[in-house]
Amino acid sequence: MQNARHIIGVFADYLGQYFKTRLAYRADFFGDLVSNLIYELINLVFIIVVFQHVPLLKDWTRDEIIFIYGFFLIPYALFSMFFSFWDFNERYIIRGEMDRILTRPLHNLAQVCLESMAPDRIFGVISGLIIMGYAAFKLDLSFHWYDPLVFVVLVIGGALIYAGVYTAIAAISFFSDSRTGIAPMIWNIQQYGRYPVDVYNKVIRFVLTYILPFAFVGVYPAAYFLRKETWYTYAAFTPVMGVIFFGIGLAVWNWGVRKYRGAGS
Amino acid sequence: MGKLYLELIRIRFLTMLAYRVNYYSGIIIYAINIGAYYFLWGAIYGGQQQLGGLTVEQMTAYVAIAWMSRAFYFNNIDMEIAQDVREGKVAIEMIRPYNYLSVKTAQAFGEGVFRLLFFAAPGIFLVSLLIPFRFPGTPEAWGLYLVSLMLAFVINTELNLLTGLFTFFLFRNDGMMRAKRVIVDLMSGLVLPISFFPGWAQTLMGWLPFQAINYYPSLIFTGAISPERAWELIGLQAAWIAVIFMPILILWRRARHKLVVQGG
Numbered sequence: 001m002q003n004a005r006h007i008i009g010v011f012a013d014y015l016g017q018y019f020k021t022r023l024a025y026r027a028d029f030f031g032d033l034v035s036n037l038i039y040e041l042i043n044l045v046f047i048i049v050v051f052q053h054v055p056l057l058k059d060w061t062r063d064e065i066i067f068i069y070g071f072f073l074i075p076y077a078l079f080s081m082f083f084s085f086w087d088f089n090e091r092y093i094i095r096g097e098m099d100r101i102l103t104r105p106l107h108n109l110a111q112v113c114l115e116s117m118a119p120d121r122i123f124g125v126i127s128g129l130i131i132m133g134y135a136a137f138k139l140d141l142s143f144h145w146y147d148p149l150v151f152v153v154l155v156i157g158g159a160l161i162y163a164g165v166y167t168a169i170a171a172i173s174f175f176s177d178s179r180t181g182i183a184p185m186i187w188n189i190q191q192y193g194r195y196p197v198d199v200y201n202k203v204i205r206f207v208l209t210y211i212l213p214f215a216f217v218g219v220y221p222a223a224y225f226l227r228k229e230t231w232y233t234y235a236a237f238t239p240v241m242g243v244i245f246f247g248i249g250l251a252v253w254n255w256g257v258r259k260y261r262g263a264g265s
Numbered sequence: 266m267g268k269l270y271l272e273l274i275r276i277r278f279l280t281m282l283a284y285r286v287n288y289y290s291g292i293i294i295y296a297i298n299i300g301a302y303y304f305l306w307g308a309i310y311g312g313q314q315q316l317g318g319l320t321v322e323q324m325t326a327y328v329a330i331a332w333m334s335r336a337f338y339f340n341n342i343d344m345e346i347a348q349d350v351r352e353g354k355v356a357i358e359m360i361r362p363y364n365y366l367s368v369k370t371a372q373a374f375g376e377g378v379f380r381l382l383f384f385a386a387p388g389i390f391l392v393s394l395l396i397p398f399r400f401p402g403t404p405e406a407w408g409l410y411l412v413s414l415m416l417a418f419v420i421n422t423e424l425n426l427l428t429g430l431f432t433f434f435l436f437r438n439d440g441m442m443r444a445k446r447v448i449v450d451l452m453s454g455l456v457l458p459i460s461f462f463p464g465w466a467q468t469l470m471g472w473l474p475f476q477a478i479n480y481y482p483s484l485i486f487t488g489a490i491s492p493e494r495a496w497e498l499i500g501l502q503a504a505w506i507a508v509i510f511m512p513i514l515i516l517w518r519r520a521r522h523k524l525v526v527q528g529g
Contacts (some may be wrong), residue, residue: 031440038444042451049461050309055314058308159504181290188297204300 014114022120032051033123040127041074043194060196064139064226070131071225072194072218075158077124082162084103084118089173091116109167109253141225150224153239158217160242162190164179164249165212171249173203174256186212191217214243270371271364277375282383292384295332302328317461322397323487324458329392330485333385338418338478339374343442346429359521366426366517368494373422386500392411401488403476409495413482416502421478423509424449430513433520454480474505 085212193214452475
């Protein structure tokens, strides 16, 4: 417990430093915000334009799809606030920064997360909530008193799935120090989670449920709030999958750190 | 001088060849994207025969060819320029006896040719085996497509040079470059054919250069338009190239005076 409180304290210090460095290049800071917003809006444009031509996608309405998309943004934003080490290989392995990390008192994964966190991604949570709110209003969804709690649990579950998958991928760098390009590949696959899985064929559905469970960061948990009872079991498994996948990611990471030998200069 | 740039193109081509892992994962990324849209469009069409003037077969062919065209015209030279500026390398580049922007363009071209030969060509062949797909019937149609694709490359590269040049003034503009990338993907017709958009949006996009990057060549490839119309579109592309060239010249002239070497 002492340890966790320590990490949170260090986290706050890093947060202050972060805003200082980001605001040094103010134009870029706002450019970043705008570009994230545009990216989120473009996917929305796709949905809206397509539904001008068709009434239903399989048996999902436009607003249901928009709701799923809004939900999809939130676990991802939460994840990328804390795990933004896309350049892990380049920054820590090739440049030898990992050696420095290992001398730090914090757990090495926590240290890496602290150094590369991106708190401005909180805006992704906000735009996700706005999009969801709009869709919920249009769909006239009703919520139970405990739904906000369920929501938090499902979002954390989804974020843990991302964290597990990408931690495991970053850990590959401990074994091979060449760039693999796997992360962008997985990033493209996760985009499948934005749409109902019954759109895809069986193989893709299986992959998205059990192997790279990105259906659990979008359509499955969102289906709970849309009251689609066929998917309730899957929705309920979101936090379980989160814990399992984060556990796997952490295990691969720790194993990799033990194997790590440093890369030259 | 011409020989120098030819050599730069060749070297970038060989560099791409050397980093093969990146190349394989790139193929998979494109396959994933085309696959996702293939299923998505299948579901969107459902039982419907035609949407936005395209049948489901034409639509999947459009998606495939649009992504393959992107393989050729896409490049990251704006990010490269930004990195050169940030690391101070640009100071060295500027005292070398060549034009920095032309060098970047030549490198982008080497990259494009590599991806066209080793990536788009086998990719489109593979796609044609999996989904119903029709290649242009006449050599003339092929020629028109290739001319249009080449001009698309020039326009996209010009836009990249433009956003890259902004780094000289803003020091960091990753956000702007990423925004540009997603805007180009949407407005060029990669994600959605322009004919799907509502009328007012089509009119608006008619005044912007983005659809010349992907929609025109893809339209020519699918054979949905007459050769006369194709020539018109190519003329429009050429006009855009001339128009975007102006701000590049101005910004480049300013940038050389304004340059602040950071780090280094």
